[in-house]
Amino acid sequence: xxxxxxxxxxxxxxxxxxxxxxxxxxxxxxxxxxxxxxxxxxxxxxxxxxxxxxxxxxxxxxxxxxxxxxxxxxxxxxxxxxxxxxxxxxxxxxxxxxxxxxxxxxxxxxxxxxxxxxxxxxxxxxxxxxxxxxxxxxxxxxxxxxxxxxxxxxxxxxxxxxxxxxxxxxxxxxxxxxxxx
Numbered sequence: 436x437x438x439x440x441x442x443x444x445x446x447x448x449x450x451x452x453x454x455x456x457x458x459x460x461x462x463x464x465x466x467x468x469x470x471x472x473x474x475x476x477x478x479x480x481x482x483x484x485x486x487x488x489x490x491x492x493x494x495x496x497x498x499x500x501x502x503x504x505x506x507x508x509x510x511x512x513x514x515x516x517x518x519x520x521x522x523x524x525x526x527x528x529x530x531x532x533x534x535x536x537x538x539x540x541x542x543x544x545x546x547x548x549x550x551x552x553x554x555x556x557x558x559x560x561x562x563x564x565x566x567x568x569x570x571x572x573x574x575x576x577x578x579x580x581x582x583x584x585x586x587x588x589x590x591x592x593x594x595x596x597x598x599x600x601x602x603x604x605x606x607x608x609x610x611x612x613x614x615x616x
Contacts, residue, residue: 445470445585448510448544450552451477455484457548460575465502468582472503474513511559514542519561523581524552525571529563537585548574
């Protein structure tokens with residue numbers, strides 16, 4: 436592991452994701468919020484991707500070219516020794532995300548779009564958290580919210596005009612009115 440990963444590591448695990456659109460959105464989120472890798476179980480994603488249901492260019496920043504997306508048999512076997520296992524799902528007894536303190540090194544596991552994280556994984560978790568919404572969110576939206584919450588609570592937040600210029604799309608050159616003078 437490189438030194439930068441040891442200082443701040445976020446990995447994503449997906450339990451049998453169903454759609455290429457969600458996986459594409461998760462890959463884009465992983466790139467935006469600097470997750471190190473994405474693992475998934477099951478075969479629904481691959482079957483859907485092969486059937487012609489493309490990712491619809493959801494990952495427009497091509498994060499999938501630099502962040503590994505790996506199918507595995509067991510998500511629990513992928514959790515590094517120095518990482519905390521954090522399950523993110525609507526599970527009775529879970530901690531609301533606004534009250535959660537993210538570990539420096541975390542392996543976040545999310546349930547499928549139409550199910551939940553298996554009990555054996557919940558039982559192995561160091562923490563179980565949920566996003567307090569009315570109703571359940573889309574899988575990719577849940578990953579985005581979790582990773583944004585991690586960033587917003589981090590001391591590693593970079594926030595300046597250079598970041599904006601590097602991050603925005605080519606067709607966006609808008610400035611706040613006070614900077615136009």
